[in-house]
Amino acid sequence: MVTTSTQDLGIHLQNFTDFQRRAAGRNVPWLRKLREDAFARFAEVGFPTTRDEDWRFTNITPIVRTQFRLPGTALVQLPPAELKSWNIEGSAARLVFVNGRYAPELSRIAALPKGMAVSSLREQIEGNSDQISKQLGHYADTQRDAFVALNTAFVEDGAYVHVKRGVVAEAPIHLLFVSSSDHTALLTHPRNLVVFEDQSQGTVVEEYVSLGGGMMFSNGVTELVAGDDAHVSHYMIEREHKEAFNVSTLRIQQGRTASVASHSFLLGGGLVRNNVHPVLAGEGGECLINGLFVGSGKQHLDNYMHVEHASPHCASRQFYNGILDDKAHGVFHGRIVVHKDAQKTDAKQTNRNLLLSDDAQIDTKPQLEIYADDVKCTHGATIGQIDENALFYLRSRGMSEAEARRLLLLAFASECVERMRPGAAQIYVEQLIQEHLLPFREHSRHAGVGTGERNVEEVG
């Protein structure tokens, strides 16, 4: 890891100094310490570089070089039409955050089931900081991830979701993060704390959108705690404009026989890094890590999975599908760590990719670290083009080339949709994908005629 000597972190220090002076909860000792320790850690290690194994395929120089500012306190007006289109039909609540800050006037928290609490994190910090002190910052690792450290230094707002023991809340909670930059390079650090107590059940959708163009960087962290036997679905949807920077980290802590599904959809953003880090801490836990990334232009979409099996008899399933066109660059890094005592671990990882142009690129890398001796770990990756035989078959039935192409892309993406629990969130995502894939069909092929897929499959 490179030291700060080659990086100018001055702007972040200045931001931090200003922030500490006015931040909510600045006088709460544990919070102050959490922030200061995190910033110290960030200042110590600085941003990662491509010499760092975890960042080999993703060059974040544009983020390092930009003089980002925290958003001002002025209210940003949002056009109602846009807000309407960012709406999940049938959601239990929608919390809107504009430039990282909770906007109650744009949010809707309807009748929630008894035992479910939803609010902004700031509200908790200001009124109920003891409650969140038991979890906030306990899971996301500031030591090994500079972006998590930076986020933690600036922890102030985001969503707080708490579901009490045994409460089943199927309608999704929608967390909508809208970035709208005026002239400055805008930096936000959304922080979410989502706690599902034992035997509770529910769905949280975290979505990032932007209004207008402009330089913006969203560095979000979500800590998701799933108690014993809890069933939780988490959705991450990135669809900011194509120059936006987005780094997000989902840290999942799973209890005994808890079942968590993480679904990521990277559709927008210019330079995107999506970290998913579940820790299967209790026996018999299950984790599904499902994702789709669709890139065109010069989008860079990096998926970093870090699945930690810390207890016996747990199962994890990773399925990521990528569609890349133009000069888009995708990364899938699937790290599985099986701790010494995590016997009978069953871990599977699959990454399938479609490259639609000669210049599109995918780096896919499995990384297995197994310290137990009775485990089943498999991983596989495929890289291919649109199947010419399938294309001809569809056209021979009367579909235009564009329509046939669209159908094949949808079919490829639908594998990810089918892994989601049926419901409002699934319908929403399916619609988004269909709309997003429309322009891809017009793309005449320029990748060589190839029906071959490269397969890399290993069983360990």
Added chain:
Amino acid sequence: MSLLEIKNLHVNVDGHEILKGIDLTINPGEVHSIMGPNGSGKSTLAQVLARRDAYHVIKGSVSFNGKDLLEMKPEEAACEGVFLAFQYPVEIPGISNAYFLRSALNAQRKFRGEEEMDAMDFLPFFRDKLKLLEMDEKLMNRSLNEGFSGGEKKRNEVLQMSILQPRLAVLDETDSGLDIDALRIVANGVNALRSPERGFLVVTHYQRLLNYIKPDFVHVLVDGRIVRSGGPELALELEDKGYGWIEQEAAAV
């Protein structure tokens, strides 16, 4: 006017001349069978008619309903009424059979200026066709051909044909690999489609299929040329004697 008129057709695949001057005319209502040994060019002819672009026509002409078929893209040929039942139907995970069929039908209806069919109208439309082909309705909700048995795939081809109602149906070894029950079912499906307006080109390696689908004409293709044409009795002769004698005869010419 003839339905299909092939004149002196020469076709290259990967730089090799596979078809070396085919002449064939099919009139509405006629069933023609093309037989021949492996590698004679039967499938190439079928694929060219469906407008596969890896097959390069170097000489000759093909007119379909008075239009130049060789100018058409695959989807245009399909919409004009050419249907190819594939020898090896493609599996496409993620697209349901029902959705695929409706998309295909609607693409063709749109081409003809007809109204598109929604899912509700479509259901009764294909139900009796499923019955004809003795297919389980559950197959409609499964991914297109994925995990289908060989017989199910071939029946699915004929199902598509009966829904799309082409002017010219080209069957590329639809009988290969079928047991006698499946063969009978597939043949029933094809026979139900026979009509005075429709033409068939039945490509087969074996005479057996022709017991069920009675051809009006049989052509023998050897090494890219039609070396003999005749009535149904020619097929029986081939069944009896094999392809050896006719290959020798062709080589001697």
